[in-house]
Amino acid sequence: xxxxxxxxxxxxxxxxxxxxxxxxxxxxxxxxxxxxxxxxxxxxxxxxxxxxxxxxxxxxxxxxxxxxxxxxxxxxxxxxxxxxxxxxxxxxxxxxxxxxxxxxxxxxxxxxxxxxxxxxxxxxxxxxxxxxxxxxxxxxxxxxxxxxxxxxxxxxxxxxxxxxxxxxxxxxxxxxxxxxxxxxxxxxxxxxxxxxxxxxxxxxxxxxxxxxxxxxxxxxxxxxxxxxxxxxxxxxxxx
Amino acid sequence: xxxxxxxxxxxxxxxxxxxxxxxxxxxxxxxxxxxxxxxxxxxxxxxxxxxxxxxxxxxxxxxxxxxxxxxxxxxxxxxxxxxxxxxxxxxxxxxxxxxxxxxxxxxxx
Numbered sequence: 001x002x003x004x005x006x007x008x009x010x011x012x013x014x015x016x017x018x019x020x021x022x023x024x025x026x027x028x029x030x031x032x033x034x035x036x037x038x039x040x041x042x043x044x045x046x047x048x049x050x051x052x053x054x055x056x057x058x059x060x061x062x063x064x065x066x067x068x069x070x071x072x073x074x075x076x077x078x079x080x081x082x083x084x085x086x087x088x089x090x091x092x093x094x095x096x097x098x099x100x101x102x103x104x105x106x107x108x109x110x111x112x113x114x115x116x117x118x119x120x121x122x123x124x125x126x127x128x129x130x131x132x133x134x135x136x137x138x139x140x141x142x143x144x145x146x147x148x149x150x151x152x153x154x155x156x157x158x159x160x161x162x163x164x165x166x167x168x169x170x171x172x173x174x175x176x177x178x179x180x181x182x183x184x185x186x187x188x189x190x191x192x193x194x195x196x197x198x199x200x201x202x203x204x205x206x207x208x209x210x211x212x213x214x215x216x217x218x219x220x221x222x223x224x225x226x227x228x229x230x231x232x233x234x235x236x237x238x239x
Numbered sequence: 240x241x242x243x244x245x246x247x248x249x250x251x252x253x254x255x256x257x258x259x260x261x262x263x264x265x266x267x268x269x270x271x272x273x274x275x276x277x278x279x280x281x282x283x284x285x286x287x288x289x290x291x292x293x294x295x296x297x298x299x300x301x302x303x304x305x306x307x308x309x310x311x312x313x314x315x316x317x318x319x320x321x322x323x324x325x326x327x328x329x330x331x332x333x334x335x336x337x338x339x340x341x342x343x344x345x346x347x348x
Contacts, residue, residue, distance in 0.1 A: 167271030
C-alpha cells in the first residue's frame with residue numbers, strides 16, 4: 001500500500017484505436033498496483049504528427065489515451081519492463097512525485113508478485129475446480145484466473161472443461177448432446193514452485209468465491225522458455 | 240485423489256462407465272468427482288482411441304478424478320473395483336483447499 005512521501009507517477013500515452021489500454025490496465029491490476037486511471041483525450045497528436053480529434057461528422061478511433069498510476073519506486077521498476085513491451089509505439093513517462101495523503105483501500109490487498117524463478121526438480125501442481133458459469137467482475141472466472149496467473153508470472157496454466165461431474169457446488173452437471181451446457185466444471189492446472197503457488201493463493205481467495213483447490217507434489221523434468229532448446233520437450237504428467 | 244482412466248466406450252450394466260462411476264461416487268457421498276474426455280490415447284489393449292467423424296466423441300479416452308480423505312477413498316475402492324472392469328486406477332496424495340461462501344475447510348486428501 002502507498003505511504004505518505006516520495007513516489008513515482010507513471011504516465012503511458014497511447015492511441016485509442018489499438019486498444020492496448022485494457023490489457024495494460026488488467027496487467028497493472030493483477031500486479032497489485034495501488035491504483036490506475038485511464039484518461040480519454042479530446043484531441044491530440046503524437047509521434048506521427050497527425051492531429052486526431054473527434055468531430056460530429058466522423059468519429060475518430062485514434063483519440064489519445066493516457067494511463068496514469070502512482071507507485072513506490074521499487075514497484076514501478078518491477079512493472080516498467082513489461083509496460084514498455086505492452087505500450088508498443090506509445091510513450092511512457094515517469095516523474096517523481098510526493099504523496100501527501102494516500103488513498104484508503106476498501107478491501108484487503110492482493111499479494112505482491114515475485115520475479116520469475118527458474119524451475120527444476122520439486123514443484124507443486126495446483127488444480128482449481130470451478131464452474132464454467134462462475135464470473136468475476138462480469139467476466140468468466142476461468143479466463144480471469146488465467147489472466148491473473150499470467151500477470152503474476154506463474155509458469156503456465158491450462159484450462160479443461162469436464163464432460164460430467166459434481167462437487168465444489170454440489171450441482172450435477174452432464175454434457176448432453178444437442179444442449180449447449182454452460183454449467184460444466186472447469187479445471188485449471190498450474191505447475192510452479194511451491195513459493196510461487198502459495199504466493200498466488202491470496203489472489204485466488206479473493207477471486208474464487210466457491211471452488212476446490214488441490215495441491216500436489218510433482219517433479220519437473222523439463223521446463224523450457226520461448227528460446228527453445230534442442231532437447232525434446234517432455235513434461236512429467238501429473239500424478 | 241483417485242484417478243481412473245478408461246475407454247470412452249466402456250459400459251457398466253448398460254450405463255456409460257463415467258456415469259456409473261459418478262453414481263457410485265455420489266452414493267458413497269464422495270466429496271468431489273469430475274470426468275474429462277481426452278483427445279487421443281491408448282490403454283492396455285494398445286489400440287489407439289481417438290475421436291473420429293464416424294465414432295463421434297465417445298471413442299476417445301475418459302479420465303475421472305475423485306477427491307476425498309484417504310479413509311473415504313479406501314472405503315470406496317471395493318465398489319469402484321466392481322464398477323470398473325477394464326482401466327487404470329491411480330491414487331496420489333494431495334493437499335486440499337476448499338473455498339466456499341460460508342466456510343473453508345482444508346486438509347489432506
